[in-house]
Amino acid sequence: MKLMNQINCPSNADYVVDEFEESPPMSTYLVVYMVSDFVYTEANSENDQVKYRIICKKDLANQTEFAINLGPKILKYHEDYFDEKFPLHKQDMAAIPDFSSGSMENWGLATFQENCLLIDPDVATTAGVYEVAQFMTHELCHQWFGDFVTMKWWTGLWLNEGFTEYAAQRGVDTLFPDSKYFQVKNVKNFVDVLDPDSLQSAHPLSVAIEKPDEIAPISMDPMTFAKGAILFHMMNTFLGENTFKQGIRNYIHKYKLSNAEPDDLWSLLTEEAHRQGTLEKNLTVKQIMDTWALQTGYPVLNVVRDYSADTVTLSQERYLTIKSHGTDNKTCWWIPITMTTSGDFNQTNATFWLNCENNNLTTPLAKDNEWVIYNMQMTVLFRVFYDTRNWMGIICTLNDPSKYETIPTLNRVQLILDSLSFSQIGQLDYEITFQLLKYLRHEIEYTPWFAALNGWRKIDDLLKRTPKHAVFQNNMRDMLSCVYSKFRNMDEKVNGYENIQLQSLVISRACEYQTKDCIQRVLDIFRKWMKSIDPDNNNIMPKDLKTTIWIRAIQYGCEEEWNFLWERFQRSNIETDRNYMIIALGSTSIESLLLRYLNWSLDESIIPRNYASAVFKSITLNEAGFLVAKEFFYCKISDIYEYYQQGGEIYVLGVYVNYIASQMKTKEELEEFQSFITKSSRYFKEPDSFIKQITETITKNIEWTAKFYNKIVQN
Structure with missing residues (x-):
């Protein structure tokens, strides 16, 4: 609440008494008070009714300009949306060192990790600027x-x-x-x-x-x-x-x-x-x-066409990636149905509803030489499974460079996500999915590439540490070659958020899949930075590519590169940069560095507590680091537990479990994991459902390996 008065304490000259405005009725979990020697930057809302402040450590005050300028605009946006004036006289936004959550919506005093509120747009990535804007908009929306x-x-x-x-x-x-x-x-x-x-x-x-x-x-x-x-x-x-x-x-x-x-x-x-x-x-x-x-999961819409009668039968069931014996799959949803056969994807209001009473519905459809697509603009959470003939009609359109954009971007995204998932569970032949994905050679939008590379990431993870991983990487280099050639000049400025995201994604994956030109360019830029006179104040690399360059330079560089970036992390006071440096440092393939880094993550005097789980995640997802991270977790579980118990953050152990389990794919790893959980059960407060979910994820990986390992790289 607003500070109304401050007086010297009559009984003790070392203290003062603050009197605050009486608060409106509020929930106790939203009450917070803050005692600090921090400084603040101040502005008024657009109607001058609300005092708006950004509070932070003194040495970070030069990173408040973006938040102080944007905050009043966000307040006005929410006032207009809700048609309700902001109910308090002041709104503080405080950047807290080592804050465990990303942010918290305490009424009138929202709190943030420093990297979620403070940013300098002149040096930060465009994505980083928008992420800070989203954190701010999220917490200010909570005020209503x-x-x-x-x-x-x-x-x-x-x-x-x-x-x-x-x-x-x-x-x-x-x-x-x-x-x-x-x-x-x-x-x-x-x-x-x-x-x-x-x-x-x-x-x-x-x-x-x-x-x-x-x-x-x-x-x-x-x-x-x-x-x-x-x-x-x-x-x-x-x-x-x-x-x-x-x-x-x-x-x-x-x-x-x-x-x-x-x-x-x-x-x-x-x-x-x-x-x-x-x-x-x-x-x-x-x-x-x-x-x-109130129900678990989401549906798959099964589309069965009768091409001779020009009709379609629609049915729904819960979509499961593992169907165990005796599974009750009678769950149903109210699904708003939208569809097109003509390329008109703008009609997103429900044509009709599919529900439990008409869960198997036959309706008239277009001519048999037309494809049909459901869920226009991907506005509803369900997958769509078509018959082979319909898939092939869609594929024909997608693979024609002059026609693929008749299917809107979001529907291209859904086709990619669905086909990859159906193939992963054996419902759709991978040959059909790969025929569909060939259209990406002329795709220029970010979100379809993001969807495809995310799906390929799952295959990549399952092939890591196997003889066939190199063959898969070669296939990926070939798939990325056209779009990489568009962005290979890393010094060339790219405009527009989506294009910036696409450039960063493509360069990152091209380097990850060992495209020699990409690796050399990244190392050249990084080493040029290393030779600069004042690297902390003269970061010469393109700002929207610097996180990608850091990660890949550490992945393919030597100990010298690692030590250089570690020194930059220690000296930097730009929290958004420090956050990405922490991730990049876990990308090295040098085992001794990885083990040292993991041990440092449990020493708060070296690495702040709020970065510890990011260290573990980056090493776990690193092909060279997974076994190091797994062994560290199994052997150091008591130390990790004690470390997070001190900060009241025991739940973070569940995050660690999630990271390592996602990379497991053999029966031996599953048995080892189950034995570890049994022996170490006293350290985990998560419900049984969490462990079941982790076990199911590993089981799914094992089943995929058994079914598709010998087939996948042949395509």
């Missing part, structure tokens, strides 16, 4: 949706985080209108959700919380944010922008300074949708959304 109106209980946490994540991504897209930020983040949401939510051991968004230590795992779960954001985007689409926004406003107006639950929001959205005529009178938002929020 979460603080002004608070959930009744933690089972509603997904509603708060899902909406604010969606609103933040939309907000950044609005504040930076040329960025296409929302499209990029929405695709990444799908990528974060589709695989983990296809496991038997996945959990629904709405999770029963009974004990305090159950809150952190859910509040840190990417599913809470990403799947929630996808579902709010789906609602915004099938209700329409105006209906959805007015329903959200009605929710804020009705429940401000009190508590609410998901059903309260569903009721108000239904009322508004019926009033505006955007939802049939016999339907409610609760009917629809309960199937998505």
Whole structure:
């Protein structure tokens, strides 16, 4: 709250007494106070009603300009969206050293890791600037949706985080209108959700919380944010922008300074949708959304065409990557169906609904010489499985350079994601998937490449440490050759957020897959930086490629390069740079450096605590580092536990387990993992469902290896 008065303490001259404005009614978990010798930068909101401050360490004050200029614009954006003035007289944003969470929405005093709030756009990557903007927009959105109106209980946490994540991504897209930020983040949401939510051991968004230590795992779960954001985007689409926004406003107006639950929001959205005529009178938002929020997983839409009768039969079932015997797969969802056969992808309102009552539906369709695509603009969370003839029709269009763009970018993304996943479980022949992916030779958009390379990453991980990995890398170099040639001149400036992202992605993967030209160019730039007179103040490399160059230069460089970047990390006070340097340093192939780095990660005097898990992750995902990281974790579990117990962050051990398990793919590794968990159970507070999910992931990897290892590199 606003500081009203400060007086000297009459009984002790060394103390002062601060008197603050009385707070409005608020939830206790949103109360925070801060005592520090930090400095602040100050501005007023656009209507001069709110004092806005950025608080940080004195030596970082020169990195507050971006946040102090953007913050009032974000407040105005949210005031307009919610049609509700900011309810407090001041809003502080504090950058906290070694803060365990990325950020926290305490009412009137939001707290952040330093790299999530402080940034210098002149030296930071474009992606880093937008990420800071999203953190800020997310936490300021919470000041209304979460603080002004608070959930009744933690089972509603997904509603708060899902909406604010969606609103933040939309907000950044609005504040930076040329960025296409929302499209990029929405695709990444799908990528974060589709695989983990296809496991038997996945959990629904709405999770029963009974004990305090159950809150952190859910509040840190990417599913809470990403799947929630996808579902709010789906609602915004099938209700329409105006209906959805007015329903959200009605929710804020009705429940401000009190508590609410998901059903309260569903009721108000239904009322508004019926009033505006955007939802049939016999339907409610609760009917629809309960199937998505209260049930585990998501559906696959099976499309079976009768080409002689020009009809199609649609059916749904839960999509599972491992179907165990006795699996009850009768779960069904209310799915808004959109489709096209003519290339008109702009109609995203539901043509009709597929639900439990008409779960197997036959409808008229187009002529037999046309392909059909469902889920226009990828607005709903489901996969689509077509018959072979339809797949081949789509492939024919995609592989024609003059026609592939008739299928919009987001639908190209879904075709890539779905085909790779269907092939991974043996439902679609890899030959068909690889025929589809050949079209990428003329693809120029970032998100399809991101989807494809993410899917290939899974294959790459499964082939690491095997004789066939080199053959796969050779195939990947060939696939990337055309798009790499477009970006190989690393000194040439690229404009536009998507193009910048594409350049960074392509160069990173081309180097990773051992493209000689890429490796040499990266090392030349890095070594030129090493020879500069003042490397800490004269970083000569292209700012949007520097993180990629750091990672690949360390991967292919020697101990000299590693020591140079470590020295830069120690001297830098730019937290966004330090964050990426930590990751890059874990990319070396020198085992002695990796082991030393892991030991340093548990010494807070060398590496700040909030970077420790990033060190472990970077080494685990490093082909040369996985066995080193696994052995370190198994042998040092008591030390790791004690380290995080001191900071009250025991839940981080679950993150470590996730990292190493994702790279396991043999029965021996699974048995070793299960034995370790049994012997070390006292160190883990995660529920049994978490261990089951990890075990299922490893089992899925084992099954894929048994089915496809000898086949995959032949294609």
